[in-house]
Amino acid sequence: ASLSQPGKPLAKERWAGVIDSVGSHTLANACAATKANGAVAACGLAQGMDFPATVAPFILRGITLYGINSVTQPKQQRIEAWDQLASLCKPDQLMTIAKEISLGESIQCAENLIEGKVRGRVIVDVNR
Known part of the structure; x- marks a missing residue:
């Protein structure tokens, strides 16, 4: 099944962490398949602004969903983020x-x- 299609409220655990730049069903499926105590960072909404998900992965697996604001961050924070990324990758x-x-x-x-x-x-x- 495609991640961009409607999925189950809770799926087989696949990832400890996810960075999603798509949103909508893709974000919902990423959350549904995130391992216990995992984290999902949402930084885009190319597929849509909706979030067709349930609270199941948050309550039953303790996952965390982080919203990434890349639009209105101060310049210094952007510089620090890019510097940190450059040092890691x-x-x-x-x-x-x-x-x-x-x-x-x-x-x-x-x-x-x-x-x-x-x-x-x-x-x-x-x-x-």
């Missing part, structure tokens, strides 16, 4: 979950994305 490590393509490859990549064949991140280098 080096560019060569990021490339293990990313693929770089040319602009000419983007149409085929978009079709693959819609078909669910793309994993990780895709970087389009317009200079390639």
Whole structure:
């Protein structure tokens, strides 16, 4: 089953932590599949602003849902967050979950994305 489709109130435990940038059913399913005492950070709403979930994972598994406000944070807090991220994740490590393509490859990549064949991140280098 797809994470973006309606799911069960409580699913098989899969993750200790989740960063969700999609919202809606994807966020609800992420919460439903988070392991006991796990955490979910919600930082986007591309799929929707609704939250079609139950309190089951919060009460029965003790998960925590964090809302990430990336819009109105003071500049200094943004700098500190990016500095901390840079110290934890080096560019060569990021490339293990990313693929770089040319602009000419983007149409085929978009079709693959819609078909669910793309994993990780895709970087389009317009200079390639």
